[in-house]
Amino acid sequence: MVEGTKKRNKIFDYFCEEDQFAGGVAWCAGCPLELTARFVPKVLGKNMVFVGTPGCGAPVLHGQNVGAWHKLAYMASVMTGVPSKATGLSRYYNRIGLDATVVCFTGDGCATDVGFQPLSGAAERGEKFIYITYDNEGYMNTGNQRSSATPLGAATTTTPVGKIGRGKPTVSKNMPLIMLMHRPAYMATATLSHLEDFAKKLQKAKEKVKEGFVYLHVFSPCPVGWRISSNLSIEVCRNAVRTNYFPLWEAEEGKPRFTVEIANPKPVTELTKLMRKFSHLKEDGLEELQKAVDERYALIKSLCDANK
Amino acid sequence: MVSAQKGQVMVITGNAVAAYGAMLCRPEVVAAYPITPQSELAEQLAQFVANGVLDAEYVEVEGENSSMNVVLAASIAGARTCTATSSYGLVFMYDALQEASSFRAPVVMVNANRETPGIHAVSSGQQDMISARDVGWVQIIVENDQEILDQIIMAYRLAEDFNIQLPVMVNYDGFYLSYLAEAVEIPNIEDVDAFLAPLKKQPERQKLVPGVSIGCGTHGMEMGYVEARYKHCQALERVKDKVDEIDKDFGDYFGRYYGGQIEEYRTDDADIIVVASGSATGTVRTVVDAKREDGVKVGLIKLRMFRPFPAERLTEAIKGKKAIGVIDRSLCFGWKYGPICMELKTLAVNIGSIPILSYIDGLANLDITVPHIERVIDEVSAAAQGKPYQEVTWIPMEE
Numbered sequence: 001m002v003e004g005t006k007k008r009n010k011i012f013d014y015f016c017e018e019d020q021f022a023g024g025v026a027w028c029a030g031c032p033l034e035l036t037a038r039f040v041p042k043v044l045g046k047n048m049v050f051v052g053t054p055g056c057g058a059p060v061l062h063g064q065n066v067g068a069w070h071k072l073a074y075m076a077s078v079m080t081g082v083p084s085k086a087t088g089l090s091r092y093y094n095r096i097g098l099d100a101t102v103v104c105f106t107g108d109g110c111a112t113d114v115g116f117q118p119l120s121g122a123a124e125r126g127e128k129f130i131y132i133t134y135d136n137e138g139y140m141n142t143g144n145q146r147s148s149a150t151p152l153g154a155a156t157t158t159t160p161v162g163k164i165g166r167g168k169p170t171v172s173k174n175m176p177l178i179m180l181m182h183r184p185a186y187m188a189t190a191t192l193s194h195l196e197d198f199a200k201k202l203q204k205a206k207e208k209v210k211e212g213f214v215y216l217h218v219f220s221p222c223p224v225g226w227r228i229s230s231n232l233s234i235e236v237c238r239n240a241v242r243t244n245y246f247p248l249w250e251a252e253e254g255k256p257r258f259t260v261e262i263a264n265p266k267p268v269t270e271l272t273k274l275m276r277k278f279s280h281l282k283e284d285g286l287e288e289l290q291k292a293v294d295e296r297y298a299l300i301k302s303l304c305d306a307n308k
Numbered sequence: 309m310v311s312a313q314k315g316q317v318m319v320i321t322g323n324a325v326a327a328y329g330a331m332l333c334r335p336e337v338v339a340a341y342p343i344t345p346q347s348e349l350a351e352q353l354a355q356f357v358a359n360g361v362l363d364a365e366y367v368e369v370e371g372e373n374s375s376m377n378v379v380l381a382a383s384i385a386g387a388r389t390c391t392a393t394s395s396y397g398l399v400f401m402y403d404a405l406q407e408a409s410s411f412r413a414p415v416v417m418v419n420a421n422r423e424t425p426g427i428h429a430v431s432s433g434q435q436d437m438i439s440a441r442d443v444g445w446v447q448i449i450v451e452n453d454q455e456i457l458d459q460i461i462m463a464y465r466l467a468e469d470f471n472i473q474l475p476v477m478v479n480y481d482g483f484y485l486s487y488l489a490e491a492v493e494i495p496n497i498e499d500v501d502a503f504l505a506p507l508k509k510q511p512e513r514q515k516l517v518p519g520v521s522i523g524c525g526t527h528g529m530e531m532g533y534v535e536a537r538y539k540h541c542q543a544l545e546r547v548k549d550k551v552d553e554i555d556k557d558f559g560d561y562f563g564r565y566y567g568g569q570i571e572e573y574r575t576d577d578a579d580i581i582v583v584a585s586g587s588a589t590g591t592v593r594t595v596v597d598a599k600r601e602d603g604v605k606v607g608l609i610k611l612r613m614f615r616p617f618p619a620e621r622l623t624e625a626i627k628g629k630k631a632i633g634v635i636d637r638s639l640c641f642g643w644k645y646g647p648i649c650m651e652l653k654t655l656a657v658n659i660g661s662i663p664i665l666s667y668i669d670g671l672a673n674l675d676i677t678v679p680h681i682e683r684v685i686d687e688v689s690a691a692a693q694g695k696p697y698q699e700v701t702w703i704p705m706e707e
């Protein structure tokens with residue numbers, strides 16, 4: 001009844017394709033990974049091939065015995081082979097002039113740990129495909145084990161809290177910055193609280209991938225592993241941006257710039273209070289985490305400022 | 309099919325001739341990572357591309373695991389592909405090797421045989437290939453430089469056959485053949501095109517293309533898994549006759565026959581048989597000839613294919629013989645016999661209970677010499693006459 005009177009959300013202007021996924025899929029309630037997977041082909045179009053791995057994405061993207069739960073072409077890979085398979089596919093599609101966007105879609109465990117070598121290799125060679133990391137800060141599909149993307153202090157099943165254990169003792173690998181150092185044709189960070197920002201970045205990715213390698217790092221909270229209420233995952237995304245825990249930036253031709261700047265960043269506790277993976281942290285632990293966030297933000301800011 | 313034109317004769321190393329063999333088949337996507345003793349092959353393929361002799365995407369990958377992933381994916385997209393490796397490189401591909409065969413990607417890979425990691429042996433041996441026996445590939449072993457070239461061409465006919473669609477590994481002894489220059493007849497590329505032309509007349513294989521609801525590498529569970537594995541194993545069984553058929557086609561066209569799955573040399577009237585593979589078979593042939601002069605009724609079986617194991621043809625060739633000696637260039641950890649010998653022993657139910665003597669020789673670049681083979685033949689002869697024999701002999705340890 002309100003149709004025609006209610007202002008249409010601008011995000012619909014970015015969609016060139018209908019949803020490629022089935023209505024009900026086997027992902028957890030409130031998981032931003034599902035929203036990301038649905039969102040990407042809506043913006044990029046359906047002439048794409050997903051390359052993915054065993055992990056949270058697998059049951060839906062690759063199917064379980066029967067067909068996958070979407071209409072897109074896909075190739076499933078072990079975690080060590082994703083960027084190399086994408087290389088083989090994109091090289092051949094480009095050679096025969098086929099209109100195809102090859103999109104790797106993996107978790108942070110694959111991208112930052114076991115599958116990092118071929119990712120770095122493909123980025124250095126300037127392979128023409130898009131690599132999207134959905135970063136849920138650990139091995140969530142296997143039951144919340146730490147990855148090198150797990151933040152300082154976080155409790156996981158392999159960095160548990162106990163009489164001696166205090167969660168993960170080291171800061172996470174700064175993956176977006178590491179990928180920037182490969183000087184990709186385009187790279188960006190994105191998350192689901194800022195959909196228009198994300199959509200613009202996907203559009204740029206589709207354009208820039210004609211020139212070379214594209215990397216997108218998507219912050220993707222895990223309601224189950226991080227112990228978040230399933231109705232709060234977008235709120236967590238938003239607070240990650242507002243606290244500068246996960247700044248939104250992009251880089252063309254190796255030049256980084258912020259796409260969203262936070263005038264008055266909130267303390268990191270605004271983020272940590274929404275989940276239980278940091279709930280064991282006392283004041284000093286939270287201060288350490290705040291220090292790590294500030295330090296990381298200052299570094300990317302100095303790079304952005306240098307390019308102004 | 310009429311005969312091919314006479315090719316150009318070149319004196320050329322095994323690595324370089326492997327590159328020529330691949331180039332003549334016009335692969336569209338090539339990925340390679342250098343490793344001793346294969347590096348010259350990776351370089352030569354890159355040079356072909358740089359010179360415009362080969363129109364291919366050459367991917368200079370950051371490791372062998374990526375070589376295999378690049379070519380298997382390109383192959384699934386529809387490309388003809390090629391890669392090459394050796395030893396540690398083959399080990400590093402282990403997961404991707406299994407994906408290539410499970411995806412039914414018709415990849416052709418050249419492997420210069422070398423010992424595997426653990427003891428740093430930069431030397432020849434078949435341990436790399438043998439350790440990859442259960443990855444679902446076709447594994448072929450060749451003897452000399454000419455056979456390297458010819459077998460690579462035949463490998464494409466096999467891998468891309470509509471009823472096969474499996475990856476094929478062409479193995480040659482690293483060091484012995486990789487650096488050995490021999491006179492080789494290089495066929496004209498038009499003749500290679502003609503030999504591979506039947507592949508274009510068959511139905512088009514399933515390819516992964518965007519815009520189509522199609523996937524590759526699904527999570528097979530229960531019956532989905534079983535059905536895929538069953539079909540894979542059936543295809544491997546079909547390889548056996550197909551290899552013999554392609555060998556005949558090749559011989560009819562190019563004038564060189566290799567025997568298909570196995571080559572039988574002076575076996576018809578032989579009482580005893582030596583089974584060998586790879587470059588050492590040349591030496592065995594010489595010793596067999598010399599022993600024949602002395603009246604010893606000995607023959608040679610050159611094992612050209614290790615996977616699928618040519619059980620039927622071996623049974624046929626061995627039936628009625630009195631004793632066999634098998635020379636293995638690799639080990640079967642946990643079994644005292646060499647790997648080829650161990651598999652041959654499974655034929656006992658068909659060939660009867662005859663002495664099968666296992667010889668371990670030629671590990672880590674130790675030569676399989678004329679005296680070694682004479683010793684094998686003497687001992688197998690004695691066993692055939694009912695004398696006691698040693699089941700397993702590590703020849704270098706007894707010298």
